[in-house]
Each structure stands twice: as structure tokens, then as C-alpha cells.
Amino acid sequence: MTAVPEMAPEAARRAPEPELDPEGTSKAQRVTVFFFVFVPLIALVAAVPFAWGWGLSWIDLAIGAVFYLVSGLGITVGFHRHFTHGSFKAKRPLRIALAVAGSLAIEGSVIKWVADHRRHHKYADAEGDPHSPWRFGDDWRSVAKGLFYAHMAWMFLSEEKTSPKRFTPDLLKDKDIVKVDRLFLPLVLFSLFAPAAIGGLATMSWWGAITAFFWASLIRVALLHHVTWSINSICHTIGEENFEVRDRSRNVWWLAIPSFGESWHNLHHADPTCARHGVLKGQIDISARIIWMFEKLGWATKVRWPNKERLEAKRVAA
Template sequence: MTAVPETPAGAPAADEAAAGAKRTPIPEYEPELRGRAERFTVFAFVFIPLIALLASVPFFWGWGLSLVDIAIASVFYLISGLGITVGFHRHFTHGSFRANRALKIALAIAGSMAIEGSVVKWVADHRRHHKYSDAEGDPHSPWRFGDDWKSVAKGLYYAHMAWMYLDDKKTSPRRFAPDLLKDKDIVLIDKLFVPIVLFSLGAPALIGGLVTMSWWGALTAFFWASLVRVALLHHVTWSINSICHTIGEENFEVRDRSRNVWWLAIPSFGESWHNLHHADPTCARHGVMKGQIDISARVIWIFEKFGWATKVRWPDNERLAAKRVSV
């Protein structure tokens, strides 16, 4: 593991002494460990969509997929995926822009539809990742077991998905997301995570059934636009934790092993330009170099033009030049 980096901008300050020497620091982990029921639930939500994804090829071969399924799956992938990248990540975790109340609520609901955890939990885990990126304390570093190929292979699996159900420690929201716990709208949406999950899984089937006026249309829409869509989005998101911390290009100086992986840019909506993100975490655009497509940044730009997003932290050329890796 590398040395522990300093807390990046956009995460809560780690220096409790500044708030008073006698103040008791808030623990980074919840006092109770993950219970068996919680770990089994996470395991199920990881592997059931994965099984659907693996089954999609033979299921697709010659039957079982229509333009209606593709349309519904695409819309739900777009909404839930941007809810994660624009909402959970760039807005709630790093404060890359300010959203008005309606947009804030919409982003929190959309991100929850990705079924990657409730908004408060997701943000707390990700802020802890940035505080200890690729160092002791990082919840999902692929380098946690060592640098040899066997350790990295094991680390890739752990960083990609296993950490969610093998790690007993629970990140403390009071320590890493106190700002969200003070927001009544976000606290309510966090509590409504289960109903939002049910809507995310059930709405595609309902739409598919109504459009085709058949149970078969409902079933295929549920398979493609619920299970396969969730599985695909999960693995694209998790690839940022695993692949983008293992291989790729380093264009900007960072204290960890975050890298840019171009072939993940489109499905991840620009999140795979991960090297710049770790060099400048609060920047609203991750793909800052020529040819680096960043769909999430364009969506934020649209929100800004409509007046829904303000104080957007766009790239600063001088700051980027100072962090640029010399060729």
C-alpha cells in the first residue's frame, strides 16, 4: 500500500483538532459490523443481475429481445447511470456544482435507481475511498494484497465487487457524510431506498407489458431493462474502482494509481477519465483533454444553461497545467 494521501476537496475535513482539541473525533466506522442478513442481501443484488447478464447471450440468440426492450433498457440505463455519475458522484460526493432543490431530489432518486446503495451510504464509502485512495483504509483498492500478479488478480476481484459483501466494516455516515445527514430531502430519499429499488425493477416490466399488451412483453422488459440493465451498470461502475486503478494512462500527477481507460468512457458517461478526477476531485469535467468524451460533464453543462445547476467547478487551465505529467 502507498502512503495515506491527504483528504481531497469535497470530502469532510479530517482534522478534528481544528474544531477544538477537546472534541472527540467521530469514528470512521459504524460500531456494529455487517450482519449476515445485510451481507446476504448485498450478495444477492450483486449476483442475481450478474446471472441475468451471463444468461443474456443464449436468451438473446434468435428470440426474446425487441426494440421495446432495447428502448426501455436504454432509458433506464441513462437515468440511473447519470444519477450515479452526475448525482451521487460529482454533485453529492464532491460538490462539483450546486443543484436547485428539484434537481437535487431528482438526482438522488435517479442514483438510487442504479441499486448501488442508498445515497448517504454511497457517498460515505466514496469519500472514504478518496481519503485513503490505494492506501490502508481504502474500501476497494485492487492493490490491497500486494503488487505481484496473483495479489493483483485477487485485488481486482475484491475491488470490483467482493468488498461489498466480504468487508465487515461499515463506513460511518456521521464521519464522512454529515452534510447529507443534515439535508431533510436526502435523508427522506435515503430512507425510501427500498421502494425506489422496487420501482427501478418493476417499472420496466409494467411499461413493457402496457406497450405490448402482453405478459411476455412484461417478462422480457423485466429481464433486459431491469436485471441485465442493472448488472451492466453495476459492472461498469465497479470497473472504475478496479480497472481504472490498475491499468490505463496517467496524464496528471496523483498520489494513487488512478488511471484513464478510454474504452470505458461511453458506458461510464465519462467516469473512466479517472486519473484527472483523482488529481482534481471537485472538477465537474473528468475528460479534459482533446478527444476525451465526458457525457456527464455535458449533462451538467445543460443543467447550468437551464439555471438548474450553479457554481459549476469547470477545469482551471493553470491548475491542470501544474498537475500535468511531463512527456
């Protein structure tokens, strides 16, 4: 099942929209992605000696935790479950807030992120999937190469650019979301430099601003990036299969908490529009709990909670 909106009968008779943007990915776009991927990664590698020499304050941890929660849930609840799959309807203020929060993760603008993910579901682990770890083959060398490609390399090595007209026509018609999409760069700058400003003001020192920028901006972004990318790579390579799927999506329990429940990936591919991914006993799904809270507050409606009969029909025999 795919979350790509159905075409109207008259649209179906016309020539189909291209799967990829005919302009492809420009050199400037690849350089930009390369910068935002590797600068936080370098900071992550440098984190241990940095902490050993100068220390880490509770203020840095608090700022980083808040930004990790807001931006991470913006991706999982907003970009993924709401915008990509329509797992629930959101009131306008919440819808805009989720688009902004997800943008703070610096994983791409909302329309681009959703277009790539809808394309992933349409071609999961088959030709056309933008980031399958199985694209090079099944032997260990091919899988190792595929893991790196699926984890991060696809973003700056691939010259293919998913067509927003084909995969996100609904978002392109939403003026609020188009505006947030266009404001991606200012939101990136805010995500990077707001922690430094808060840290500097909290400590009334430039050093407080520098350490907050390092930990709550660079390290936080790098950590969230790699947790998110692990869903594309690790959760399509190893783990448990509890539900029948046509691809190689699996559940990886040790990623459940840092990914806010996204690593219960096997059920997600079995039932993509379900608002809860961790449906079995003991499967913690923080994103689903947040959606439940939104529903109780009246901010979210028409939530697609798990259907017991549908789940049992898809269960893999023990």
C-alpha cells in the first residue's frame, strides 16, 4: 500500500508524471547536502576529545535534548506519519508546527523529504527505491556497499531527483506547506544558531555559546541524522520480521527509543498508514503516544490506529 495520492480519472488518461525530476540533482545541491551531512559527522567524531579537554555542561545537554525532541518528533510524527502517509488529520496550527519542527532536523525540506519517502515505499527494496541497501546484490561486499549507500551516500552520490509533481501533488497545493518548504534555509540557520544564542544567554558567556553550538547544534544534528538514516539502512538489513511484507523491512528494537518508535519498521511497511508502528507487546512507540495526545487535545482527528483483524491477517507464523 502506498501513500501516494490517487489520481483523478481524467488525470489517469493523461500522460503520467515522470518519476524523477528531469533536471536531476545539480552539483550545487550535492555540495550542499555533502556539507550538511559531513560537518555534523566530523563534529560527532571530535566529540570525545572535545569533552575530555573542556567538559560538557548540563545546559548543553538540556538545550540539545529539547532540540532533539522537537526536531526528531517533527520528522517522525510530522514529515513521516502525517505528511507522507496521512496517518492522521491535523488542525492547521499543528500541521504548520509539524512542518517547521521537521525542518529543524535539517534532513531536507518537507516537500523533498516526503517525495523521496513516498517513492521509497512505492519501490521498496526494488529498482526505483532511492536508498535500498540491496541495490548492489546479496553477497557481503555488495551488502556492505549497499548499507553505506542506503545510510547516507545516496543523498550526495545519486544524480536522480524525485519529482515533487509526481509524488507530492497534495503538498504542492497547500500554501502553508509550500511557504514552510521555501523557508527551509532560514529554519536551518535557526536550528544551528538558536542553541548557541540560548547557551550564551544562559551562561552570559561566549564560551557557553560555543559549547552549546557544538553539542546542541552539531552533535544533536549528527546524532539525529544517523538515527534517521539507520531506518533506511539497518532496518532494511537485519532484525525481526513479525508481519508479511514484499520487501526486507525489519524491526530493530535497540533503535526504538532514539528513533521515537520508527525502528518498528516491519509493521510500518506491512501497514504504512497505521499511526502506530510498535503494535506488539513491549514495543515502545513514542511517536504514537504523541499522536494519541494530539488526538485527546482535539488537535488531531481521523487517526488510523491499528486494526486487530488486519494485523492478524499479516502476522508471520511463529
